[in-house]
Amino acid sequence: MLKFRILKTYFLEILLLVAIAIIATVVMVSWFLNSHFERSTTHMVNQLNQEFLAENHRINEYLQKMVKISGMELFFEPSVQKLMYQKDLPNFDVVTSIRRLDAVMSTNIHTHSIYVYNAANDYIYATSNVDSDTVAKFKDAGVTELFSGSADHLRLAPIPRYADSPLGTIPVYSFVFYDIQKTEPRIGGALVMNITLDWLREIFKDVVGSQSQVMFVDEAGTIAYHTDSSQFLKNIAEDATFRQMVASNSPSGYFPYGAGKEKSFVFYSKSAENPLYLMRIYPYDTIMGGIVSMRITTLLLVLACITVAMILAVLISRRLYKPIHQMVSRVHAGDKEALYKEGELRFLSSSIDRMLTQAETFEETTESYRTLLQTDVLREILMGKIGDPDLMLAQFKEYKLPFSLEAPLQLIGLKPLDERALERLGLGFLDVHMEVPFEGERMLVVTQNCNAQQLQDLYDRSIASGVELVIFNRRIEHPFQLANHASLILEELRFSFMYDTGIKVEEKELKRSLNAGVYPSELEKNLLHLLHQGRAIEAYDVYTGFFGEIAKYSFTHFRFSMKRLYISLQLLVKEMQETGCFIDSQELSIGKFELSLESLVHRSDLDDFFRQWFDRFEEELQRCKAQKNRAIAEQIKQVVEEEYANPNLCLQFLADKVHLSVSYVSKVFKDCEGVSVSDYCLGIRMGKAAEMLEESDIPVKDIASAIGFSNENYFYAVFRKQRGFTPNEFRKRARL
Incomplete structure (x- = not known):
């Protein structure tokens, strides 16, 4: 009798509760889907439209940048x-x-x-x-x-x-x-x-047969892009949809337009940086056509859920009957029956333990997810994307950021610091803190109520973990000020290569401007001029001034300026290649050079790179100059060999032959051959005279004339001075 009452009571209650819960849930979901389908769908499409606009803006910037860079290089x-x-x-x-x-x-x-x-x-x-x-x-x-x-x-x-x-x-x-x-x-x-x-x-995946029309329209109503190419550059300023979109005075939104079969949804978005509207026009049936089928599906789902709920309720109630009966029997039965049922109670207890363990795991997962959300929200605040004070306070409360709005905050920047180094660092000794990673191995730590000793411990641990640069801001009065301070610290961390390893810097000591500076064209011009002259040491001094000038501003300006200087040096190399220099030059591509700037660890690496390049300029110019001078000397020697019999052979005659100045010819020949031009000419003439004296019976007077001497006595004197004998004595000795 007791068994029947328990079964009846618990079975009906469990069956009723499960059925009511499932039916109520399904009905509520059905009502929500029916009432909010249009709003959620249009909101989703509008959000996608904004994302498409943002993606197009980024890709457009990339395309313009790519076209500008490739176009400038080609130009x-x-x-x-x-x-x-x-x-x-x-x-x-x-x-x-x-x-x-x-x-x-x-x-x-x-x-x-x-x-x-x-x-x-x-x-x-x-x-x-x-x-x-x-x-x-x-x-x-x-x-x-x-x-x-x-x-x-x-x-x-x-x-x-x-x-x-x-x-x-x-x-x-x-x-x-x-x-x-x-x-x-x-x-x-x-x-x-x-x-x-x-x-x-x-x-936009804007292909033939697409259900929507996509267009870009400027503020004057001129179409800059349209799915239908025939509409390109057409003006729709008087079109009702365009006027309604402009009248809304909103950067994004949607509105229905038309009636009946012509009814459609118009979605639009416009970014602050781009004067173009992105418009997408969907037929009304495309957006709302699924509402009827959804209602039918919802009805069938309700019926199916009720049926499944009834079956599950029966099975669950019968499954739960045994432990319920066991507890009832234990209350009313003797000790032997209780000992007999001990195994089932132990099973029920272990099942409850497993449920509790699963609940703890779920709580840990929820806590981890909440921490990720908090980090994302704090990153948005640090990057200045949440500028509205009311919205910022609402975010602090909604995501339960662990900071008091009544006490000052402290901000610490670290680089390089990845997740492994962060684990080694261990920030558990800080009472309240959150760490936010940024690209380029940069990390910002936001904390509160830290004393001087805790900040010193943080610095010591950071250096021990491999951090090279630590920047402190010890007091930020309000979260509204976080973005300004974070931007200064993040920018300075990108210049970590300019600091010695293990440096601690206070933010108030930073002097860098985040504005884009002016490119030092005069310094670049002077540097290229010195390199063209082969003056490497002076060129490096100018480079040092150039570096110091561009390092006063943002890293973007620094990277652009260094890249432009590198391109100018490459153009100078190509110019010098036309004169025979840098024949085997192997240049680093512009892309790889830019990546090397992003991953630069020590400034000395960049300085050494340019110093070696400047030395190469000097070496190449000296080599080309020596090669050119050698060619001039060989040309002069060839002229002397051909014109030694010419009485007019002299330094001026040779300079005219090679189309150079007398002083330049004299210096080049002296540097290359080690003797003056006149001495070389005299040596060639005396050598020719000696050959004729040894090999022929030509009179001395004729020999003197044959080698360019118009005065026989002068020839006698020169020959005796050069050979130690008179021409006749030389001939006699040569024939002994």
Whole structure:
């Protein structure tokens, strides 16, 4: 009887509770999905639209940077410079330059064509897929508008336009490169790179048959990109959708437009850095078409869940009956029956222990996830992405950041410090702290209420763990100020190579400006001039001043300036190669040089790199100079061999023969041969006279005349001085 009552009571209660819980959950989920489907779907698409805009902005910046770098490198190539500015060009140079343009175009599948404009010849040279011609007859007539007047507003900026080609007009973005100092009153020469819009199609997966339409529209209503190419550069300023989007005065959002079958959703986004709106237009049915099928699916799900819940409730209730009956029996039974049932109770106890263990593991996982969220939120604050004070306070409370808003904070920057080094460091001795890693092995530690001894312990442990630079800010009054201090410390950590290992620096001692500085062009010009003269030591002194000037500003400016100097040195090497220097030069690529700057550990490594390069310049110039002087000396010796019989043979005569000054010829010959030109000429003449005296019976008077002496007595005196005998005595002795 007792067994029946327990079974009946517990079975019905468990069955009812499980069924009610499942039904209530399913009904609530169904209601939520039905009521919030449109809002959540449009919000998701709008968020995707913003992400697409951000991704496009990054890729657009990358494309512009890539085009600018490759375009600038191509612009400064000597062959392209000739094609751009030289008046009379040999056909061979033209063909070589166009092949170079073709090679650059082939490296990027989205490059439609490349033009080089030569104002001196009134001619436009183009890649092989477009016919080169005069400006008046050039097929792509629209490009000529980029070359007239002051074009500063077009320089290095993408210009949407139609390009004429043999296949018709093609929408492109054009990038124009030209020398700033040659723009007035007319551009003397320019390089134009035309990029197709296919790269945007790849980003948005904007293919034929897509359910949405994608477009970029500027603030004036001109379409810079559209799924339908025929809409390119069309103005929709008077279109109702455009007016409604502009009137919303919001950087992103969506709104329904139209009615009936023509009803659609318009999503738009606009970044602060880019004046273009990104618009996506979806048919209403594409967004909301699944709501009916979802309702049916929800109904079927409810029915299925109820059925499964009923079955599970029966099984669970019958499974739970045994331990329940065991407890009831133990209360009402004797000791023997209790001992008989001891095994099942032990099983129930161990099951409860396993449940508790699983609960602890879940709590640990939840705590780890919460810590990651806290780190991400703190990183956003340090990077200045959460600038609203109210939002920042809300984030502190929502994610329970372990800092009091009433007490000052402390900020410590460490580099290099990876996760393994962080484990060795051990920050458990700090009462309240959070560490936030950044790229480049940089770490920021935010702490609170640390005394001087704790900060000193942190420094000592950091150095022992391999940290090379530690930067302290001992007092930050409010979290609002974290971003400004963090930006200064993070930027200084990128210059860790300028400090000795194990240095401790206070943030208030930092003097670096985060603004972009002015490139020291005069120092670069002076340095290149000294290198061209082979003055390596003086060039290195100028480099030291150059380094100190660019290191006053942000690392981005430092990296750009060093890269530009490196490119200038490479151009100087190429210029000197035309004179026979640097024949076997093996240059480090620009990309690898830039990576070496990012991973630089000690400044001495960079200084040694440039010092060795400057020494190489000096060595190459000395070698080329010695080689050139040797060639001049050999040329002079050849002239002497040919003209020794000429009475007019003298230093001036030889200088005129090699088209050089008398003093230069005298110095070069003396340095190379160790004797003066006159002594060498005299030696050659005396040698020829001795040969004739030994091998022939020619009178001495005729021999003197044959070697360029017009005075026989003078010849006698010189020969005796050189050989120790008179010519006749020399002849007699030679024939003994």
